[in-house]
Amino acid sequence: MALIVQKYGGTSVGSPERIQAVAERVKRWHQQGHDIVVVVSAMSGETNRLLGLAKAITDDPDPREIDQMVSTGEQVTISLLAMALQKTGVAAKSYTGAQVAIRTDSAFMKARIEAIDDAKMRADLAQRKVIVVAGFQGVDTEGNITTLGRGGSDTTGVALAAALKADECQIYTDVDGVYTTDPRVVPQARRLDKITFEEMLEMASLGSKVLQIRSVEFAGKYQVPLRVLSSFVEGEGTLITTDSEQTMEQPVISGIAFNRDEAKLTVRGVPDTPGIAFKMLGPISEANIEVDMIVQNVGADNTTDFTFTVHRNDFRKALPILEKTAQEIGARQVIGDEKIAKVSLVGVGMRSHAGVASKMFGVLAKENINIQMISTSEIKISVVVEEKYMELAVRALHTAFDLDAADA
Amino acid sequence: MALIVQKYGGTSVGSPERIQAVAERVKRWHQQGHDIVVVVSAMSGETNRLLGLAKAITDDPDPREIDQMVSTGEQVTISLLAMALQKTGVAAKSYTGAQVAIRTDSAFMKARIEAIDDAKMRADLAQRKVIVVAGFQGVDTEGNITTLGRGGSDTTGVALAAALKADECQIYTDVDGVYTTDPRVVPQARRLDKITFEEMLEMASLGSKVLQIRSVEFAGKYQVPLRVLSSFVEGEGTLITTDSEQTMEQPVISGIAFNRDEAKLTVRGVPDTPGIAFKMLGPISEANIEVDMIVQNVGADNTTDFTFTVHRNDFRKALPILEKTAQEIGARQVIGDEKIAKVSLVGVGMRSHAGVASKMFGVLAKENINIQMISTSEIKISVVVEEKYMELAVRALHTAFDLDAADA
Numbered sequence: 001m002a003l004i005v006q007k008y009g010g011t012s013v014g015s016p017e018r019i020q021a022v023a024e025r026v027k028r029w030h031q032q033g034h035d036i037v038v039v040v041s042a043m044s045g046e047t048n049r050l051l052g053l054a055k056a057i058t059d060d061p062d063p064r065e066i067d068q069m070v071s072t073g074e075q076v077t078i079s080l081l082a083m084a085l086q087k088t089g090v091a092a093k094s095y096t097g098a099q100v101a102i103r104t105d106s107a108f109m110k111a112r113i114e115a116i117d118d119a120k121m122r123a124d125l126a127q128r129k130v131i132v133v134a135g136f137q138g139v140d141t142e143g144n145i146t147t148l149g150r151g152g153s154d155t156t157g158v159a160l161a162a163a164l165k166a167d168e169c170q171i172y173t174d175v176d177g178v179y180t181t182d183p184r185v186v187p188q189a190r191r192l193d194k195i196t197f198e199e200m201l202e203m204a205s206l207g208s209k210v211l212q213i214r215s216v217e218f219a220g221k222y223q224v225p226l227r228v229l230s231s232f233v234e235g236e237g238t239l240i241t242t243d244s245e246q247t248m249e250q251p252v253i254s255g256i257a258f259n260r261d262e263a264k265l266t267v268r269g270v271p272d273t274p275g276i277a278f279k280m281l282g283p284i285s286e287a288n289i290e291v292d293m294i295v296q297n298v299g300a301d302n303t304t305d306f307t308f309t310v311h312r313n314d315f316r317k318a319l320p321i322l323e324k325t326a327q328e329i330g331a332r333q334v335i336g337d338e339k340i341a342k343v344s345l346v347g348v349g350m351r352s353h354a355g356v357a358s359k360m361f362g363v364l365a366k367e368n369i370n371i372q373m374i375s376t377s378e379i380k381i382s383v384v385v386e387e388k389y390m391e392l393a394v395r396a397l398h399t400a401f402d403l404d405a406a407d408a
Numbered sequence: 409m410a411l412i413v414q415k416y417g418g419t420s421v422g423s424p425e426r427i428q429a430v431a432e433r434v435k436r437w438h439q440q441g442h443d444i445v446v447v448v449s450a451m452s453g454e455t456n457r458l459l460g461l462a463k464a465i466t467d468d469p470d471p472r473e474i475d476q477m478v479s480t481g482e483q484v485t486i487s488l489l490a491m492a493l494q495k496t497g498v499a500a501k502s503y504t505g506a507q508v509a510i511r512t513d514s515a516f517m518k519a520r521i522e523a524i525d526d527a528k529m530r531a532d533l534a535q536r537k538v539i540v541v542a543g544f545q546g547v548d549t550e551g552n553i554t555t556l557g558r559g560g561s562d563t564t565g566v567a568l569a570a571a572l573k574a575d576e577c578q579i580y581t582d583v584d585g586v587y588t589t590d591p592r593v594v595p596q597a598r599r600l601d602k603i604t605f606e607e608m609l610e611m612a613s614l615g616s617k618v619l620q621i622r623s624v625e626f627a628g629k630y631q632v633p634l635r636v637l638s639s640f641v642e643g644e645g646t647l648i649t650t651d652s653e654q655t656m657e658q659p660v661i662s663g664i665a666f667n668r669d670e671a672k673l674t675v676r677g678v679p680d681t682p683g684i685a686f687k688m689l690g691p692i693s694e695a696n697i698e699v700d701m702i703v704q705n706v707g708a709d710n711t712t713d714f715t716f717t718v719h720r721n722d723f724r725k726a727l728p729i730l731e732k733t734a735q736e737i738g739a740r741q742v743i744g745d746e747k748i749a750k751v752s753l754v755g756v757g758m759r760s761h762a763g764v765a766s767k768m769f770g771v772l773a774k775e776n777i778n779i780q781m782i783s784t785s786e787i788k789i790s791v792v793v794e795e796k797y798m799e800l801a802v803r804a805l806h807t808a809f810d811l812d813a814a815d816a
Contacts, residue, residue: 057492072484083466084466
């Protein structure tokens with residue numbers, strides 16, 4: 001008899017038929033005696049339809065009015081799911097974010113949850129009702145409707161699970177779990193039964209878009225066990241939980257993430273004086289360009305080479321800014337490269353295993369893949385390679401680190 | 409410098425372009441120095457789209473969930489209109505019924521307004537903001553969203569006007585005012601500059617579907633001057649106001665209403681004893697069939713003929729019920745007729761003018777139209793005639809009572 005929060009995304013509730021399928025699934029859990037709180041997104045396509053209406057009116061909409069408008073997407077889904085549950089004989093009641101209430105700050109379109117009132121939900125659960133809550137939205141102290149930003153329904157699920165001290169937060173999606181890497185690139189990729197929050201954060205931020213990164217941070221912070229499952233096929237999914245719950249035989253590497261959305265910028269012959277890094281990255285940051293990897297090497301003649309990566313979409317914008325800075329500080333040259341990819345090994349296991357980096361470099365060397373940049377953290381090693389070698393690098397590393405499925 | 413509440417229906421806000429046109433119109437009023445509160449309906453078709461989704465899930469939806477769902481239709485429109493106003497440079501802010509708050513009872517799908525909090529609106533108006541409020545909806549004391557029933561946006565407009573003591577409530581629609589009768593039947597029909605609440609109620613209930621009858625009752629009760637105008641063409645529309653504001657030269661008849669949605673049921677040879685009317689109409693009312701006109705004549709042999717009309721859709725349902733009752737009370741015969749139409753003269757002027765009824769009967773007689781039933785009130789005379797004579801009756805009466813437009 002557990003208290004479970006389940007979150008279903010837009011594809012899972014994309015039609016009346018799919019909503020009925022979700023109702024059937026919720027009913028099965030409920031019949032097992034569990035208390036269920038369901039969080040749903042807008043039906044797939046609905047948020048874009050609404051934004052299209054706004055776009056037809058203005059290019060510069062008031063964020064408050066955008067939130068007032070797009071929050072209706074989830075409001076429709078909660079009602080439909082409550083009706084579908086009632087149709088199957090399960091008592092159910094829907095709540096908007098404001099009705100719960102999920103209190104947020106007033107940062108429209110990117111609000112942060114400040115508090116959740118669990119009184120109404122507790123009362124309903126005590127009556128064995130299934131509660132259906134609109135994801136992605138909340139309400140500020142003035143009664144204005146806010147949204148948590150796109151994809152924020154995962155965050156709603158985790159926040160509700162934390163507020164209710166739920167036993168598990170289940171995120172239903174169109175994949176059946178978290179994989180060692182993208183199965184489209186490596187057919188032998190394996191579904192992980194468990195992964196730590198930290199690993200998941202590294203995997204997510206590196207391009208494995210299974211879960212919203214913010215919801216994982218949130219789940220980690222409040223120690224809410226998070227499970228990723230498919231809404232279409234049955235299965236255990238992947239449990240994301242704390243380090244301490246890991247099994248003894250934790251493998252060294254949990255997964256391999258990769259990302260070809262980046263571009264590399266290098267300033268050569270930078271005078272090696274204090275404050276140079278800030279001088280170069282300040283104007284980039286002011287232009288709202290996010291920087292990912294940063295590497296600096298000491299070079300000859302008291303100069304240094306400074307390299308960083310940005311999103312590929314920002315490359316053309318970043319280049320002239322950097323060239324201007326380079327001239328001002330007397331650097332020798334600016335080089336850019338859009339044809340790169342980042343490949344990362346992720347695993348809490350590497351904390352206690354030496355030699356992961358050297359093994360990784362050895363595997364890549366054996367495949368004649370040149371490493372352009374290296375960046376490491378406690379549970380991750382990332383390298384930048386020429387884009388065309390990305391798949392080869394991922395496959396070779398996947399095999400070398402024993403990630404391939406036994407039967408694939 | 410007046411405080412004006414304007415209500416725009418679904419057709420008026422049916423597309424982003426039309427919403428922009430409404431914004432331009434609101435801006436013109438606002439620029440004249442008036443304070444403006446706008447009430448809007450859902451974009452045309454949206455409420456039916458939502459009900460269709462619910463219908464795909466269940467034939468017996470929970471009214472609470474229906475209200476939770478359909479209320480999103482207006483919520484989208486208020487946001488879009490607020491954006492469109494801001495785009496034209498007018499400060500604007502949208503409110504759902506719950507945000508205002510418009511407090512109602514908990515009768516989902518047919519809630520009644522109990523109180524309106526005007527604090528937020530007053531504060532916004534003081535800052536010269538245009539306020540955009542979702543029509544058709546409110547909130548109960550538990551925070552549940554309620555709706556006033558279909559077409560209830562007119563009621564919202566009037567209720568807000570009453571709460572704010574507005575100078576006028578303008579209902580924008582797809583006709584440019586209230587006409588002496590339906591121009592599709594009588595091309596010479598004239599737009600009325602003014603009409604009283606009572607007349608409007610008689611016209612509305614008799615089939616001139618310009619305004620929701622409930623909103624007219626509401627406006628009359630709270631003495632809110634109501635104006636019907638077109639959202640597509642400029643014009644003064646028709647002002648609906650109290651009797652005392654009528655001009656001296658008030659014509660005898662203000663308009664002619666008609667209705668072919670009724671059917672007639674007659675019980676002949678009913679024993680003329682007390683309680684007979686109740687015995688006959690009780691079972692009809694229990695079957696949720698609404699009765700409109702009721703006429704009883706004393707017949708021969710201590711028996712009477714009892715006739716009433718019901719909506720034509722209820723005719724087949726009413727007939728067997730009545731036949732059963734007729735048998736029980738020992739009546740002679742039940743006759744039904746679906747091919748009837750009701751034609752009514754409406755006008756507060758007839759209070760002080762004798763002979764309106766006899767003139768009416770004379771006009772119909774001259775056209776060889778047989779009158780099947782007659783029913784009168786202080787400001788209305790209704791007759792039931794054979795359906796095929798309806799248009800002829802309306803046209804003849806329209807001319808005879810000097811309602812034809814001078815230039816038509």
